[in-house]
Amino acid sequence: MSDLDNRRTQQDARADSGDVNRPTRYADALNRYLGAAGYEAIESKRAPAEPPFAATPSTGVVVVGADETPAGYTAVDHAAIEAELRGWNLRIVHVQPRRALSSARDAGALLLERLTDRVHACSPSIAVTSHLVVGSPASLLLSQSTSADLLVVGNRHGAASAAIGLSVADRLAGHHDGVIMVVRMPGRPTGTGFGTRPVVVGVEQPGVITPAALFALQEAGLRGCDLVMLSARHGLAPAGRTETIQGVLVHHRTAATDPASALTGLSHGAAAIVVGRRGFGGHPVTMLGSVSRAMVQHAGCPVFLV
Known part of the structure; x- marks a missing residue:
């Protein structure tokens, strides 16, 4: 039985007690943005949202790079x-060359206005600012995010970046020293549930609470969702257990395979993947470890690098 099959068994058991439809703040928010994108809301109707998780700082800033592409909007x-x-x-x-x-800069200003209006319409409580800057996307997003608590960027490989194996997301993932979310979404709408x-x-060791595990x-x-903590390496005996931590x-x-393959497989049934970012040297390719680099390039869902 696979990890996600085990999780579904757990969910089926909770369904018998009526707990499977517990309120989730994420699904509620996702519905609003899917509706704004012109898609029919795909999540089930739920009870009012739960309050924020107590361990999260009460103030912070999320910085996101935006452009006219579907990846930018997502x-x-x-x-x-x-x-x-x-x-x-x-x-x-939004970065302009x-x-x-x-005329292109005017279009960029209009893009920021549209995106700001979109956020205000879907999440009226969020304080939103927008910035149009001129220069190198990776360098300027890095400078804009020095005080950010979370940096978010879409991932797409164009012909130019594919030639050297790097996109803006790759470069940011390699050089940003805070938490970064690389939004890898193969397509939208994303499917029911x-x-x-x-x-x-x-995680490297089963059950060990690393910084990545704490963030996850x-x-x-x-x-308001479950957490799967996966430790994978060749020779590791497959095992599983379930516990409740802070609600x-x-x-x-555990899985007896290489971690990149195991996490990539799970990513197609996950809402997000969280991995530690560990590498060496000063180049974006080597600043990421092999697992984190594989997730940025191949995961089937958004990836947090911690």
């Missing part, structure tokens, strides 16, 4: 939801 949606869950402010940044025509899928975190626990608590149902799993 990144803003997810950044706004994260800001709403935490009660933090949102800063939307240095040689952009005035996305808002109640688990958060999955990769907080994220699951904010969303979050945590599924501890």
Whole structure:
């Protein structure tokens, strides 16, 4: 039985007691943004949202890079939801090339206005600011996010970036020294139940609460979903157990395979993947460990690098 099959068995058991439809703040917020995108809301109707997870700081800033692409819009949606869950402010940044025509800059200003209106319509409580800057996207987003508590960026590989294996998201993931969310979404709408899928975190030792695991626990608590804590490596005996930590149902799993493959597989049934970011050297490729780099490039859901 797979990890997610085990989780579904747990959910089926909770369904018998009526707990499967417990309120989730994340699903409620996701519905509003899906509706704004022109899609029919895909999550079930739920009770009023729960209060924020107690371990989250009461003030903070989410910075998101935005452009006219679907990846850009999706990144803003997810950044706004994260800001709403935490009660933090949102800063939307759009970068124009240095040689952009005035008409392009006007279009950029209109984009920021539309995105700000979109967030206000879906999440009226969020304080939103927007910034149009000129220059290199990766460098300027890094400078804009020096005081950010969370940096969010969409991920897409164009022809130019594919030639050297790096996108803006790759560069930011390699150089930003805070928490970054890389919004990898193969397509929208995302399918029924996305808002109640688990958060999955990769840990080296089973049951050990690493900084990535602590962040994942907080994220699951904010969303109101389960947490799957996966430890994977060749030679590790497959096992599983379940416990509740700070109100979050945590599924501890081990798998006898390489961690990148295991996490990539789970990512297609997860709402988010959380991994530690560990590498060496000064280049964006080597600043990420092999697992975190694989998640940025291949995961089937948004990825948090901690």
